[in-house]
Amino acid sequence: MDANTFEIDSQLKQTSYPLVSLSVCDLRLVDDQRWPWLLIIPRVPHAVELIDLSPELRSGVWLEIDHVARVMRDQFSPHKLNIAALGNQVRQLHIHCIARFPDDDAWPNPVWGVGESVPYGSDLLTARLNNLNSAFA
Amino acid sequence: MDANTFEIDSQLKQTSYPLVSLSVCDLRLVDDQRWPWLLIIPRVPHAVELIDLSPELRSGVWLEIDHVARVMRDQFSPHKLNIAALGNQVRQLHIHCIARFPDDDAWPNPVWGVGESVPYGSDLLTARLNNLNSAFA
Numbered sequence: 001m002d003a004n005t006f007e008i009d010s011q012l013k014q015t016s017y018p019l020v021s022l023s024v025c026d027l028r029l030v031d032d033q034r035w036p037w038l039l040i041i042p043r044v045p046h047a048v049e050l051i052d053l054s055p056e057l058r059s060g061v062w063l064e065i066d067h068v069a070r071v072m073r074d075q076f077s078p079h080k081l082n083i084a085a086l087g088n089q090v091r092q093l094h095i096h097c098i099a100r101f102p103d104d105d106a107w108p109n110p111v112w113g114v115g116e117s118v119p120y121g122s123d124l125l126t127a128r129l130n131n132l133n134s135a136f137a
Numbered sequence: 138m139d140a141n142t143f144e145i146d147s148q149l150k151q152t153s154y155p156l157v158s159l160s161v162c163d164l165r166l167v168d169d170q171r172w173p174w175l176l177i178i179p180r181v182p183h184a185v186e187l188i189d190l191s192p193e194l195r196s197g198v199w200l201e202i203d204h205v206a207r208v209m210r211d212q213f214s215p216h217k218l219n220i221a222a223l224g225n226q227v228r229q230l231h232i233h234c235i236a237r238f239p240d241d242d243a244w245p246n247p248v249w250g251v252g253e254s255v256p257y258g259s260d261l262l263t264a265r266l267n268n269l270n271s272a273f274a
Contacts, residue, residue, distance in 0.1 A: 084221035088245035108225035
């Protein structure tokens with residue numbers, strides 16, 4: 001494998017499903033039906049911090065974060081969006097976009113590390129992936 | 138008070154100290170010496186989500202987030218930066234920029250809600266504010 005090949009971290013892969021690819025980033029749905037939760041992953045080998053990207057790429061990522069946030073708001077009407085680039089557990093650059101509600105399982109705290117994830121199951125997963133892919137089409 | 142006056146949320150004010158004002162955002166230092174932790178607060182009345190800002194303002198905020206992240210990296214050489222717009226507890230739009238280290242009190246988890254904050258105390262606070270204000274000058 002080429003050292004400069006882009007590949008998605010195995011832990012991110014194991015806990016999420018692929019959605020559409022945008023111009024700069026891959027999108028994935030986190031497999032936890034407790035929250036509508038997307039990952040925005042710039043297709044840049046070895047990227048860790050947003051400030052490591054070139055200005056052009058970084059602008060592209062910001063625009064795609066905006067786009068994802070709008071789709072999430074349109075689709076789920078959340079009380080609040082949580083947008084975060086943490087990377088403490090998985091170092092590969094990825095940005096979380098999570099729709100939050102006052103009656104969700106973690107509110108008003110962040111979602112990371114709260115309880116056990118609740119996988120979608122195949123029917124709900126298929127519906128959710130289809131809806132989101134249509135929304136991004 | 139004019140309904141369109143910008144004012145910083147009282148909870149943010151109580152838990153942080155003012156740093157320099159950038160072109161679009163106010164900066165504040167969170168009063169918790171466990172982590173170098175800045176708040177980036179766009180001076181836009183009633184702003185809640187980044188996508189609510191005009192494209193021009195939003196670009197300005199992104200550029201200032203980049204700037205803050207670079208200063209944080211230069212000043213503290215963190216293992217990872219955490220950059221997040223959550224807003225579950227304080228609805229006013231504010232972006233966290235936190236320097237993280239593998240030996241810090243929350244690693245590898247997020248910092249929010251972990252234990253009790255450890256205030257700087259006057260000497261350490263003054264030094265930290267001076268250093269950061271110089272770095273942003």
